[in-house]
Amino acid sequence: xxxxxxxxxxxxxxxxxxxxxxxxxxxxxxxxxxxxxxxxxxxxxxxxxxxxxxxxxxxxxxxxxxxxxxxxxxxxxxxxxxxxxxxxxxxxxxxxxxxxxxxxxxxxxxxxxxxxxxxxxxxxxxxxxxxxxxxxxxxxxxxxxxxxxxxxxxxxxxxxxxxxxxxxxxxxxxxxxxxxxxxxxxxxxxxxxxxxxxxxxxxxxxxxxxxxxxxxxxxxxxxxxxxxxxxxxxxxxxxxxxxxxxxxxxxxxxxxxxxxxxxxxxxxxxxxxxxxxxxxxxxxxxxxxxxxxxxxxxxxxxxxxxxxxxxxxxxxxxxxxxxxxxxxxxxxxxxxxxxxxxxxxxxxxxxxxxxxxxxxxxxxxxxxxxxxxxxxxxxxxxxxxxxxxxxxxxxxxxxxxxxxxxxxxxxxxxxxxxxxxxxxxxxxxxxxxxxxxxxxxxxxxxxxxxxxxxxxxxxxxxxxxxxxxxxxxxxxxxxxxxxxxxxxxxxxxxxxxxxxxxxxxxxxxxxxxxxxxxxxxxxxxxxxxxxxxxxxxxxxxxxxxxxxxxxxxxxxxxxxxxxxxxxxxxxxxxxxxxxxxxxxxxxxxxxxxxxxxxxxxxxxxxxxxxxxxxxxxxxxxxxxxxxxx
Numbered sequence: 001x002x003x004x005x006x007x008x009x010x011x012x013x014x015x016x017x018x019x020x021x022x023x024x025x026x027x028x029x030x031x032x033x034x035x036x037x038x039x040x041x042x043x044x045x046x047x048x049x050x051x052x053x054x055x056x057x058x059x060x061x062x063x064x065x066x067x068x069x070x071x072x073x074x075x076x077x078x079x080x081x082x083x084x085x086x087x088x089x090x091x092x093x094x095x096x097x098x099x100x101x102x103x104x105x106x107x108x109x110x111x112x113x114x115x116x117x118x119x120x121x122x123x124x125x126x127x128x129x130x131x132x133x134x135x136x137x138x139x140x141x142x143x144x145x146x147x148x149x150x151x152x153x154x155x156x157x158x159x160x161x162x163x164x165x166x167x168x169x170x171x172x173x174x175x176x177x178x179x180x181x182x183x184x185x186x187x188x189x190x191x192x193x194x195x196x197x198x199x200x201x202x203x204x205x206x207x208x209x210x211x212x213x214x215x216x217x218x219x220x221x222x223x224x225x226x227x228x229x230x231x232x233x234x235x236x237x238x239x240x241x242x243x244x245x246x247x248x249x250x251x252x253x254x255x256x257x258x259x260x261x262x263x264x265x266x267x268x269x270x271x272x273x274x275x276x277x278x279x280x281x282x283x284x285x286x287x288x289x290x291x292x293x294x295x296x297x298x299x300x301x302x303x304x305x306x307x308x309x310x311x312x313x314x315x316x317x318x319x320x321x322x323x324x325x326x327x328x329x330x331x332x333x334x335x336x337x338x339x340x341x342x343x344x345x346x347x348x349x350x351x352x353x354x355x356x357x358x359x360x361x362x363x364x365x366x367x368x369x370x371x372x373x374x375x376x377x378x379x380x381x382x383x384x385x386x387x388x389x390x391x392x393x394x395x396x397x398x399x400x401x402x403x404x405x406x407x408x409x410x411x412x413x414x415x416x417x418x419x420x421x422x423x424x425x426x427x428x429x430x431x432x433x434x435x436x437x438x439x440x441x442x443x444x445x446x447x448x449x450x451x452x453x454x455x456x457x458x459x460x461x462x463x464x465x466x467x468x469x470x471x472x473x474x475x476x477x478x479x480x481x482x483x484x485x486x487x488x489x490x491x492x493x494x495x496x497x498x499x500x501x502x503x504x505x506x507x508x509x510x511x512x513x514x515x516x517x518x519x520x521x522x523x524x525x526x527x528x529x530x531x532x533x534x535x536x537x538x539x540x541x542x543x544x545x546x547x548x549x550x551x552x553x554x555x556x557x558x559x560x561x562x563x564x565x566x567x568x569x570x571x572x573x574x575x576x577x578x579x580x581x582x583x584x585x586x587x588x589x590x591x592x593x594x595x596x597x598x599x600x601x602x603x604x605x606x607x608x609x610x611x612x613x614x615x616x617x618x619x620x621x622x623x624x625x626x627x628x629x
Contacts, residue, residue: 062224237265246258324515326510327361346364387613391478401606406607415554415601419549431595434531449491451489455502459523504532508540
C-alpha cells in the first residue's frame with residue numbers, strides 16, 4: 001500500500017494523478033480478466049500450487065542466481081538517476097538506496113510514488129528533498145522504460161524468432177517490425193547525440209545496458225521454471241510484454257496483469273505450469289526483495305531516530321555553547337555522537353563502524369577532564385566489543401592519551417592563524433598577495449552570508465563540478481558535505497566574477513565560545529580565476545578578526561611535516577606521505593596552506609596497543625569514505 005503520509009503531502013494535481021493511476025490499475029485488471037475469462041475459468045489452482053511446491057533444486061538455484069543479477073542491475077538505475085539530480089554518493093550507498101526504492105515500488109505498486117518516498121526517507125539527511133527524490137524516481141522510470149524499449153527493438157533486429165513473437169503481439173506490424181525498429185533506434189541515437197547536455201548519450205546507453213542486464217536474467221529465471229521444451233525466445237518476449245503491462249498498471253507487483261499477459265502470450269504452455277512458475281518466480285523477484293527492501297528502509301529510519309536521540313542529549317546544547325574548537329560543529333553531521341566522561345564535564349565526538357570506535361580531535365571541555373574522557377572511550381569500546389582510536393588529536397591530547405594506554409603516530413600538521421596578528425603585507429606572505437591580486441585583477445568580488453542566507457542553488461553546481469573534477473564523491477567524518485541542512489548552519493563566503501556569477505565558495509565553522517573559526521568546504525568551479533580560494537580565506541580572516549576570534553584553523557595538511565619523525569613507524573609514515581603526495585596532491589595542499597605563513601600544530605592518530613588497532617583503522621576508513629546521517 002502507498003504510505004498515507006506520502007499521499008497527504010501531495011498537492012491536489014498530484015493526488016489527482018495518483019487516483020488516475022489507481023483507476024488505470026483497476027481497468028487493467030478488468031481488461032485482462034475479460035480477455036482471459038474463458039481460459040482462466042478452467043485453471044486448476046491446486047495443481048499450480050503443487051507444481052510450484054515440486055520445483056527442483058536446479059531450477060530454484062538458477063532462479064536465485066538470475067534474480068541476484070537482475071536486482072543488481074535494477075539497483076544500478078539509481079547510480080545514474082541520483083547523479084543526474086546532483087547527489088554525489090558512494091556507489092555502494094546509491095546501489096543500496098536503488099535496491100530499496102525499486103524493491104518497494106515493484107512490490108507495493110505505484111512505483112514512482114513509493115520510490116520517491118523511499119529515496120527521500122533514506123537520503124534526507126544527505127540533503128535529498130522530496131522534489132529531487134521525485135525527479136530521481138522519474139529518471140529511473142523513464143530510463144527503465146526507454147532502455148527496455150531500445151532492448152526490445154534490438155531484439156527485433158537480431159533475433160528473427162523474437163521479432164515474429166513481437167509481431168504476433170502487435171497485430172498490423174507483420175513484416176514491418178524490423179524496419180520500424182531500425183528507424184526508431186536510429187532516431188533515438190540521433191536525439192541523444194544531438195542533445196547539448198553533456199553525458200546524455202552515455203547515460204542513455206547505460207540505461208539500455210542496465211535494462212538488458214535486468215530483463216534478460218529475469219526472463220531466464222522464468223524460463224528455467226517453466227516446463228522443458230518451452231522456447232526461450234517465446235518466454236523473453238512474453239516476459240517483456242507482461243513486465244511492461246504490470247508496471248504500467250501500478251498494481252502491487254503487477255499482480256493479475258502480469259499473469260494475464262503471460263498466459264495470453266504463451267498459449268502453447270499449460271496454464272497450471274505458467275501459474276506454478278509465476279508463484280516461484282514471485283518469491284525471488286518480489287517476495288524476498290520486497291522484504292529486504294523494507295528491512296533497509298526500516299534500518300534507515302531507526303538510524304535517523306538514533307541520530308535524533310543523540311542530538312537530544314540534554315547535556316549537549318549547553319556543552320556546545322562552550323566549545324573551544326570549531327570542529328565541534330561536526331556533531332551536526334549525523335555520523336557521530338557525543339561521548340561524555342562520567343562527570344559530564346568533557347566529551348568526545350565519536351563515530352562507529354564495524355568493530356571500530358573512532359573519536360575525532362581533542363576532547364571538548366577542561367583539560368583536567370580529558371583523561372576521564374579517554375577512559376570513557378576505552379570502556380565504551382570494550383562494552384561494544386570494538387577497538388578504539390582517536391584521529392587528529394593535538395600534542396596535549398596525545399601526551400595524556402599515551403598515559404591512558406594509546407600509542408601516538410604523527411599524521412600531519414594543522415595550520416593555525418591568529419586573525420588579530422595576521423599581516424597581509426608581511427614579506428613571508430608574498431606568494432599569497434600575488435594570488436589574491438591575480439583574483440582581484442580578474443574582477444573577483446566576495447560576499448559574506450550569515451548562516452542560512454547564502455543562495456545554495458548556484459553553489460550546488462559549483463560543488464558538483466568540483467567533485468566531478470576530483471573524480472570522487474563526498475567524504476565524511478572529519479569534513480562537511482554539500483547538504484543544504486548542514487550548510488544553513490554556517491557562514492558562507494561566495495566569490496563572484498565580473499558578471500556577478502558565483503564561481504567559488506567557502507563555508508566556515510565557528511566554535512561555541514566564538515574564539516575559533518575554521519574552514520570547512522572550499523570549492524571552486526572551472527570558471528574561478530587563479531587565487532579565488534586564497535581571496536576567500538583572506539576575506540574570512542578579516543571577518544574572524546572583526547568578530548574577535550583568537551584562532552583561525554586552515555585544518556590539517558595530511559602527512560605533512562613528517563621529515564623529522566623518528567621511531568619504528570617513521571619509514572612507513574614517510575612512505576605514506578610519498579603516496580599521498582603522488583595520488584591525492586597532499587604536498588600541494590600543504591604548500592597552499594603554507595602560503596598563509598601559519599603556525600603549525602602537530603596532529604596525531606592515537607591507536608590502542610594490540611589487536612584493537614586494526615578494526616579501529618578499518619572503521620576510520622569506512623567513516624571517511626561513506627558519509628551518511
